[in-house]
Amino acid sequence: MDNIPGIPGIGAKTAVKLLEQYSSVEGLIEHAAELKGKQKERVIEFAEQGLLSKKLATIDLNVPIQFDAKVYELEDFDKNRLTKVFKDLEFRTLARQILGEAQAPPPGRQGTLFGDVEIGTATSKASSAPPAHSVAEKNISNTAHEYHLVDTKEKRAALVELLSKQSSFCFDTETTSVDANQAELVGLSFAFKPHEAWYVPVPAEPAEARSIAQEFKELLENESIEKVAQNIKYDAIVLKWQGVEVKGYYFDTMIAHYLLEPGLRHNMDFLSETYLKYQPVSIKTLIGRKGKNQLSMRDVPLEKVVEYAAEDADITLQLKEHLAPKLKEEGLQQLYDEMEAPLVKTLVDLEFEGIRIDAAFLNKYSVELEKQIAVSQKKIHEKAGVAFNIASPKQVGEVLFDKMKIPYRWRKTKTGQYSTDEEKLSELAKEHQFVADILTFRGLAKLKSTYVDALPRMVNPKTGRIHSSFNQALAATGRLASNNPNLQNIPIRTPEGREVRKAFIPRNEDYLLLAADYSQIELRLIAEISGDQAMLEAFQAGQDIHRATAAKVFGVAYADVSADQRRAAKTVNFSIIYGAGATNLSRQLNLKRTAAKELIDQYFRQYEGLKDYMEKIVEFARKNGFVKTLMGRRRYLRDIDSRNSMARSNAERIAVNTPIQGTAADLIKIAMINIHKAFKAADFKSKMVLQVHDELVFDAHKEELETIKPIIEDKMKNAIPNLKAPILVEMGIGENWLEAH
DNA sequence: TCTGTCACG
DNA sequence: ACGTACGTGACAGAA
Numbered sequence: 001m002d003n004i005p006g007i008p009g010i011g012a013k014t015a016v017k018l019l020e021q022y023s024s025v026e027g028l029i030e031h032a033a034e035l036k037g038k039q040k041e042r043v044i045e046f047a048e049q050g051l052l053s054k055k056l057a058t059i060d061l062n063v064p065i066q067f068d069a070k071v072y073e074l075e076d077f078d079k080n081r082l083t084k085v086f087k088d089l090e091f092r093t094l095a096r097q098i099l100g101e102a103q104a105p106p107p108g109r110q111g112t113l114f115g116d117v118e119i120g121t122a123t124s125k126a127s128s129a130p131p132a133h134s135v136a137e138k139n140i141s142n143t144a145h146e147y148h149l150v151d152t153k154e155k156r157a158a159l160v161e162l163l164s165k166q167s168s169f170c171f172d173t174e175t176t177s178v179d180a181n182q183a184e185l186v187g188l189s190f191a192f193k194p195h196e197a198w199y200v201p202v203p204a205e206p207a208e209a210r211s212i213a214q215e216f217k218e219l220l221e222n223e224s225i226e227k228v229a230q231n232i233k234y235d236a237i238v239l240k241w242q243g244v245e246v247k248g249y250y251f252d253t254m255i256a257h258y259l260l261e262p263g264l265r266h267n268m269d270f271l272s273e274t275y276l277k278y279q280p281v282s283i284k285t286l287i288g289r290k291g292k293n294q295l296s297m298r299d300v301p302l303e304k305v306v307e308y309a310a311e312d313a314d315i316t317l318q319l320k321e322h323l324a325p326k327l328k329e330e331g332l333q334q335l336y337d338e339m340e341a342p343l344v345k346t347l348v349d350l351e352f353e354g355i356r357i358d359a360a361f362l363n364k365y366s367v368e369l370e371k372q373i374a375v376s377q378k379k380i381h382e383k384a385g386v387a388f389n390i391a392s393p394k395q396v397g398e399v400l401f402d403k404m405k406i407p408y409r410w411r412k413t414k415t416g417q418y419s420t421d422e423e424k425l426s427e428l429a430k431e432h433q434f435v436a437d438i439l440t441f442r443g444l445a446k447l448k449s450t451y452v453d454a455l456p457r458m459v460n461p462k463t464g465r466i467h468s469s470f471n472q473a474l475a476a477t478g479r480l481a482s483n484n485p486n487l488q489n490i491p492i493r494t495p496e497g498r499e500v501r502k503a504f505i506p507r508n509e510d511y512l513l514l515a516a517d518y519s520q521i522e523l524r525l526i527a528e529i530s531g532d533q534a535m536l537e538a539f540q541a542g543q544d545i546h547r548a549t550a551a552k553v554f555g556v557a558y559a560d561v562s563a564d565q566r567r568a569a570k571t572v573n574f575s576i577i578y579g580a581g582a583t584n585l586s587r588q589l590n591l592k593r594t595a596a597k598e599l600i601d602q603y604f605r606q607y608e609g610l611k612d613y614m615e616k617i618v619e620f621a622r623k624n625g626f627v628k629t630l631m632g633r634r635r636y637l638r639d640i641d642s643r644n645s646m647a648r649s650n651a652e653r654i655a656v657n658t659p660i661q662g663t664a665a666d667l668i669k670i671a672m673i674n675i676h677k678a679f680k681a682a683d684f685k686s687k688m689v690l691q692v693h694d695e696l697v698f699d700a701h702k703e704e705l706e707t708i709k710p711i712i713e714d715k716m717k718n719a720i721p722n723l724k725a726p727i728l729v730e731m732g733i734g735e736n737w738l739e740a741h
Numbered sequence: 742t743c744t745g746t747c748a749c750g
Numbered sequence: 751a752c753g754t755a756c757g758t759g760a761c762a763g764a765a
Contacts, residue, residue: 392763393745413745421746446747450761477757479750486759489749497748522750522756580755588755646753657756661750665757693750693757 136272136279140311143278146196147310149302156212159190159198160219166192168226168251170317173235174309176296179484180237181351181460181467185209186297187305188216189313194321197310204298213242221247230254230268230316233472236348246348250341253316256323258473259332259340262635266473272315275322280315281308335632340472343669346676346688347470347480354465355487355689355699358503358736359456365499369448376441383434390441396420406432443496451491451500458485465507470691477658478633478665480691488692490737504737507699511686512733514700515740516712519728520545521664521694522577528725529630529659532609539725546570552606553599572603576610577660579653614656621655629662630720631670664694667727670719672696678711697737705733 150159163169169192175183184204191197200216202209220227220239226249229235236246254266264270272278286308287295297305327333381387384403388395397418401408406428413419422439429436458466471481482488490504491497506512523545527535538548543558550561550569561569568589575585586596604611618640621627626636635658639651668691675688675696686704690697696716700708709731716729734740 389763391761394764415744417745419745442746446761450748450759454760471758475757479757481758483759486749489747489759491748493749575755578755578757583753584755649754653754653756661757664750695750 136277138276138278140281140307144195145311145314147306147314148196148198149306150198150200153215156200156215159200160216163190163192163219164222164225166225168192168228170228170313170320171220171235172229172309172312172316173238174297174305175238176298179467180234180469181241181354181463183238183241184298185213185238185242187309188213189309191310191313191317194318195314197314197317199306199310201302201305210242213239213244217244220244223247226251228253228317228320230271230312230319231473233344233348233351236344237352240348240352250344251320251324252341252344253319253323254473255340255344256320256327256336259336259633260323260326260330262476262478262633263638268312268315268319271319276315276318278315278318281311283308330634331632332634339631339666339669339673342673342677343472346672347472349676349680350672350688350691351467351469353687353689353699354460354463354467355697356465356505356507357455357459358505359459362452362456362500362503365503366448366452369444369452373441373444373448376437376444380434380437380441383437390438391445393417393420396438400428400435400438404434406435443494447491447497447500451497454485455500455503468690475665476635478629478662478669479693480665480669482691487690492741498738501738501741502736504697505735510702512700512702512705512735513737513740514686514698514705514709514712514731514733515737516696516698516716516729516731517741518664518668518694518716519730521667521727522660523573524723524725524727525630525663525667526577526610526613526660528723529663530607530609530613531724532607532613535607535610536724542726546573549573549603549606553602568599572599575600576603576614577657579614579656617659618652618655621651627655627658629659629666631663631666633662633666635662667719668694668696668716671716674715674719675712678715679708682707684708697740700733 150156169190171191172189173185174187174189175185177183184206185202187202188200189197190200200212202212219225221244227246228251230252231254232246232250232252239246253268253271257264257266257271269280269282272280286300286304287297300308327336377390380390384399386399386403388399390396394417397420400406400420401418408418410419410424420438422442425435425439429439455466460467466485466487468482468487469484471483474481480488491500504513523535524539526532527539534552535545538545544566546566546569547558547561549572550556550565551558553569553572554561554565556565571588572585575588582593582597582600585591585600586593589596589599591599617627621637621640625638625640626634628634635654637651637655639647640655642648642651672688672691679686679688684704684707685701686708687699688696689699696712698708698712713729713731717727719727732740
């Protein structure tokens with residue numbers, strides 16, 4: 001299946017008109033009459049749900065597509081998202097016309113949903129379309145505002161005086177970097193009532209900068225004044241570097257919105273446009289697009305920074321007014337106050353702390369890997385007879401399946417390439433040593449580029465440590481996500497990969513690394529949440545859950561479970577957590593579909609409570625449109641009633657999985673907060689330095705080890721009290737992260 | 742900038 | 751007839 005040649009895109013204006021036309025219910029119904037079967041169903045579904053635009057806004061995009069002047073510029077036209085939705089809805093012709101891309105239609109499929117719409121005729125029904133919803137028509141030039149420049153010591157003192165009298169204020173920092181641990185402070189802005197804000201520039205000279213920050217120290221550290229900000233963790237870390245600890249109640253607009261709408265985006269521009277209908281000054285107009293010509297905030301003329309920075313504080317304050325009542329209405333206040341807000345402070349300290357890396361060790365390993373890669377590459381090129389790029393999936397596919405004529409038995413990727421992922425190649429590797437060599441090469445190259453070479457480059461020159469950032473408002477389940485670098489995906493499963501963990505070391509010879517893991521947390525929680533007696537009893541008896549499962553499912557004594565039986569039971573246990581069906585289980589276990597089905601049936605006969613739970617949770621989701629964790633975190637499932645069976649099944653799996661994954665996330669978040677509090681109260685030298693979903697890592701002072709171990713264990717086990725399922729924590733200590741396991 | 746691949750829980 | 755395991759982030763290659 002080859003790609004068809006690209007068809008030039010139609011103009012943006014025409015694109016918008018097309019979209020408007022298909023946004024009307026009447027337009028959709030009319031088209032539906034001409035269609036048959038599944039496509040007809042789908043069109044009616046869209047019509048029922050309201051408008052196409054609404055569909056676009058809620059199902060996959062989770063962002064409103066706007067049919068106003070903004071879109072005409074195509075500047076903010078989110079092509080990827082739109083492509084995905086069009087593909088999902090099988091709007092191929094429309095996609096091609098609007099996005100101007102070569103879509104690769106599967107051969108022999110029925111025609112496009114709307115037939116081939118001619119561009120010239122697309123305007124006839126535009127008038128019957130509802131008015132484009134007006135969005136973000138306000139901006140700084142048509143909205144009254146008072147933004148003050150605070151550029152003298154006297155003015156700053158007056159501002160501090162004014163702010164000290166408030167019970168709450170909003171603030172924001174301007175800096176030179178997106179990395180809070182590298183950023184220099186450029187300015188501070190403040191607001192406490194809508195449409196008025198203050199901007200305080202900060203000079204480049206470090207001592208002067210610090211001195212100005214200190215003028216605001218008492219104010220920012222005042223426990224009784226609420227602090228409002230968008231992504232306050234960033235500002236708090238920047239200020240911590242200036243010797244200021246931001247204290248008091250945190251209202252973070254980003255995190256508040258994350259709890260209200262976990263599936264949407266939470267950046268300030270989006271929030272402002274959506275809820276305030278106000279388009280903020282774009283940072284691009286100040287510092288330019290990303291790239292080598294991008295300016296630093298320090299280089300932007302002061303009068304422009306004042307407008308931009310003051311506006312940010314102003315908008316954030318207005319967003320708080322909008323979001324705070326909603327948190328209460330939606331019953332998310334307690335979750336915010338007791339979990340997310342305190343966690344921000346925990347993460348500020350954790351990220352500020354960072355973790356030490358043995359760069360010399362990694363550099364040595366890099367040289368070793370380079371040698372192995374060179375040998376592997378030479379071997380592969382010789383066998384292939386051509387010097388191709390083994391890191392290119394495209395070239396690997398061509399060499400294996402065109403040149404060497406190895407039979408290809410799978411679906412190609414959506415771009416028409418041969419798929420050469422690990423799963424496919426492993427199968428071929430049994431018969432072809434050459435394919436095995438390619439997998440070896442890939443493994444080594446990945447290890448070197450992603451970890452061994454990348455980590456030393458991430459060392460902060462100021463601290464000599466790595467400061468990953470933990471995103472608290474990303475994963476829809478409530479988990480944290482680590483980036484820059486991602487320290488939640490450091491290898492452990494293979495011996496070569498595991499070496500990397502030896503590079504994570506204590507700060508000095510007085511310290512050791514301590515790792516504390518929840519054991520089988522998700523299975524314990526599914527037992528808890530479902531209340532399944534058999535699984536609870538297995539845990540309460542202290543049994544190995546996979547072995548216990550195997551004994552039940554295969555009808556053998558606990559002691560007689562074979563290694564293969566345990567492995568199969570383990571896979572089934574996981575497949576249950578993920579809501580997977582027989583098809584996938586059969587693939588995982590290399591079984592016939594019918595055998596996998598039988599296995600699942602037997603599983604549910606043994607764990608009836610689990611079966612009930614899965615049915616009940618899907619029913620709950622259908623009734624309420626969302627699911628929730630033990631602590632009340634919500635996730636909306638907009639596809640739970642979809643007529644598209646794929647979208648619906650997907651929503652059903654999410655309904656099953658999210659309460660489990662999300663409750664595990666809640667549990668460890670509470671543990672982190674309580675451990676952080678206890679450590680602070682006791683003024684320990686030991687620090688929490690990493691979280692990896694079910695594991696916490698500490699840079700532990702040797703003399704404190706025996707004191708902190710029971711504290712950590714207690715806070716982790718009892719994060720949520722009175723659970724029926726026993727929670728187990730395993731701890732290890734070592735000279736590096738690998739040894740600590 | 743997107744795609745394919747692969748690292749983790 | 752045929753689909754999909756849940757949740758993430760980063761890299762190299764190919765446009």
